Each structure stands twice: as structure tokens, then as C-alpha cells.
Amino acid sequence: MEKTLMKQTKALLTDLFLGCYTVFIAKKVVFDLMLRGERHLNYELTESLWILASGALLGVLLFALNATSPGRAIQGIRKPMVKSRAKSPLTWVIVTMLTLTFVAGLRISQVSMQEFLSQKGFQGVMRIFNQMLHPNFGILEMTMQAALETIFMALMATLFAIPFAFVLSFFSARNLMIQHRVLRIVYYASRFVLNMTRSIEPLIWAIVFSVWVGIGPFAGMLALMLHSIASLAKLYSEQIENIDDGPMEAMVATGASPVQVVWFGVVPQITLPFLSFTIYRWDINVRMATVIGLVGGGGLGTLLMQYQGLAKWSEVGLIVIVIAIIVWVMDYASAKIREAIK
């Protein structure tokens, strides 16, 4: 009984949200911006209240009519239609909402065929491409130096991340931690910290660390390391959660201590997948290191940023070619190694 009430509430809230969303999009974006040609979204209190009120009304209507309620459909409590021939009213509701969203999306992201096909823009691109295809090999030595920085930055980030991720992964593995109350708290805490760390892009971390330790490869390495710890710990712990419990059970049965149980019952099953994930992570880190360089993480990215700022496209061309080669080689090598150790 309580469960149905809960589902009904959730369904109603979903419908209310969708109702307000639909009215907002229809009035502010489609009507004001596109039909009346206003330049900006202007917010006024009375109008906002009107939108909210009519949106809520629409939501309640959708909910009350039952067959039209997306919320009920999501919660699985929509009464089945008796007449099955006719298109369900829900389909019309959803199609309308999607169409409005698509049309509004075109306007908001300022999609413009005119600009895309303009002669002037096209010439500009051709000019840049032309210069990029005639790379300036005069800066090859400097570029290789930067490439070395990028690759080693990624390598060190991966290496430093391994021990942290290894330990954290055991704390974040459900099957090992869920039995005892204290361990469960550690599990949730560790999961929370990892999720938070992972949800912040390495680009942001790079900005933070370039303020902390100064612009350069060290800042980039720290940013990559932090992100690698969080990602690897997640991948590692999922691997631990998927192991065969048998060997663990057998180790418990011999009277082994908990640490021995993990070492002999769990670790042999995860070493190869861990190695494979780690190599893949290095591969990802090399690619990310380039991007991180753009905000001051050193290496190829920083170099690329400098020449791009000076509009020296021949130099940019060389750097882009070097990046492409490195990414391709890393991708190929890491795939081969991972295949070999399977």
C-alpha cells in the first residue's frame, strides 16, 4: 500500500516537472525567441508564475487522465489501454515533448546552416588547413621534448595511482565489505570520495594543481593521478566484486586470517585484469595529458596552446601530427599488450 503511494507520488512529481518543462520550452523558447524573434530569454516574476501555474495544471491533467501520464508509465502504474488499435495518447504526449525539445534545441545551440555553408568561413578553414599540412619541422626538437613530457607525465600519474587505487579498491568492493557494520561505513565513505573525485574532470583538477604547484608537467601529473586513482579504484573494485567466491571460502575453511584470505583467495584472481586496466589507463592518460596541457599541465598541450594563440598554424600542424602518432601507437600497443596477457 505504502509502496503504491510512493510510486504515485513519484509519478505525479515527474508529470509536474514535465508539465512545467513543456510549458516553459513552448512559451519562452519556441514562442518568444523563435516566433516573436526576441533576442534573449527575459525573466519576469509574473510571467514565471504563470508558466509554473499552467505547467503544474498541465502536469496534473496528464497525471489525472492516467493514459497520458509519462510519470505513471515510468513507475509502471499506468492502467493498460483497452482499445489497443488506436495510438496510445501517451505516445502523442511524448512525441510532442520530444519535438518541442528538438526545435528549442536548434535555437538554443544556435544551429545555422547559413553560417555553416558561408564562403568566408570556408576560406578561413582552408587557409588554416593549408598551413597545417605544411608543418614546420623547425620546432621538431621542441615538440619531441614536449611529447616526452606528456608521455612520462601520463606514465608517472598511472604508476603513482596504482598503490592508492589498489588499496582503495578493496575498501570499495561490496562483497568484501558489506558483512560488518564498521566495514560497511568504510565502504560507503570510500565509494563516496571516489565518486566525487571522479565526477570532477581532470581539466578542473589541472587548474587547481597549476595554482598549487605552478604551471607545468607536475601539475598535470597530479591532476591525472587523482583522476586515475578514482577511475582505477572503481574498475578494480568491480573486478573484485566479480570474483569466484570459492577460493575465498576455501581459505576461510583452512582457518586463515582475513588478510591471508584476501591475499590467497582474491588477489590471484584479479592480478591480470588489474594489469590490463592499468595499461589501458596509461593509454587514456596519454590522451588526456594532451588536453590537460591546454590549461597549463605542460607537455604537448601547453605547446599547442602557445602556437595556436599566435596563430602559427604550421607549428600547430606539426604538433597535431605528433599527437596523432602518439595516440595511435599507444592505442595499438596497449590493445596488443592487453590481448597478450589475457
Add this chain to the structure above:
Amino acid sequence: MLSIKDLHKTYPGGVYALRGVTLDIKKGAFFVIIGLSGSGKSTLLRCINRIHEPSSGQILYNGTDITHLQGKAIRQVRSRMGMIFQHFNLVPRRSVMTNVLTGALARTGTIRSLSGQFSSEDRDKAMENIRIMGLDGKESHRIEQLSGGQKQRVAIARALMQDPELLLADEPVASLDPATSTSVMTYLEKVNKELGVTVLCNLHFLSLVRQFGTEVMALKDGHDVFHGLPDEIDEAWFKKIYGDDAVEVTIK
């Protein structure tokens, strides 16, 4: 040496596995438990070495109540009870030798065992147990290179490292072919008769029960419905334990 009184086990979620099992095992017995899948055989074995916690009842091992022991105390008890499993539960990607040595974990310090430094007595003993199980020359083979029967013999050798007084065997031959089953059972008999280890074994095939068992108990829906000698299980009892539609299958 082992007596169990009115043992109950309810899993979280309310599944009843055992509903009052009582049994008495004498030293040197080859005690067999039979019953359908899901009748509680595996749970009973795991309650004895407390891999699973019994919900109520009492387990007396050599006169000591081990039902509520915790931490080091229960690990001490486990270290003298060997256990083998239907799916062998060996450590993958490790050698036969390493696997057998894991039977000595309880008496090896944590740091020493993590770096693989088992005592030379334990190494000698492991070689001896590998020999007893007819696996000479296979010490350095990886587990993946062995056949099912060989794997189970490695598991028995591992259990022997514990100098067990009692060996718990949870359907040791259920994933083996008939010929290999008899061979593995013969090794278990050897452990029982020549090394004097009491064996408590879950089995499916009545022919194996008659051939190897000295005492038998039947479980049905978590109740112990039969206690007696293997020969006493006749057609009527068979139907009672396994249901009216069951037909006995023999294994030679």
C-alpha cells in the same frame, strides 16, 4: 567426536535451510549425508566449521561447544577441520605446491605467508601429501593444467596439510565423471582408513554411499529424516527421501 543438537539455520530473507538437525559422529567414521539439492546438506557442513552462522542449536566438537566461538578461537578450530568442495575451490593461476601449502596458512604468520615463506617442515609435508594423492611430479604444474579428478586430489592434499581430525567433503564428486568419482572416493577412503581422519561427506549417488559409507543420514527440507547404516536404505526409504518419482541411478 562431533555432535550436533537441534541445529537451525535461517538465511537472511527468511529461507529455512535447516530445521532442527541432530547427529552424532564417532571418531574414524565415514559419515555420509544424502538428500536432494536444496535439502540443507551444504549448509549443514558450512555450519560445522562456521563459514555460515547457525541460527540456533549447538555444535560440540570433541566435547567443546564451538557454536559461538569468534575470531582467533574459531580460526583455531577451523585449522584442524579440512574441507573440500564440489568445485574444488583452488587458487587459480597458482601451482599445485602453492595450493597445497595454503592448507598451512593458519600456522604461518601473516607476513611470512604473504611473501610465500612457508616453513621447510610444511614444504616437506606438502610434498608428502602430494605424493599420497598420487600427484608426484605435478608440484609445479598450474591448477589450470590439471583434470577435474586431479584438482580434487590437490584439494584433499591441501586439507591434509591441516592435520585434520575431521574432513568435511561437500559433494566432492558431483562435478566429476563416474570413473573419476570412484577414484576420488577411493582416495577419500584412504584418508579415512589409513590416516585415521573422520570424514563427513555429502553425496548424491547411493551406490557410492553403500560402497564407502559407514553411517548415513538423510536430510529432507532441512529435517534429518533418516539415521542408520547404508544397507538399511531400501526402496521405501529411497522414495521417502527423494520423492515418489525418483529412480535410483547407479554408478560403477
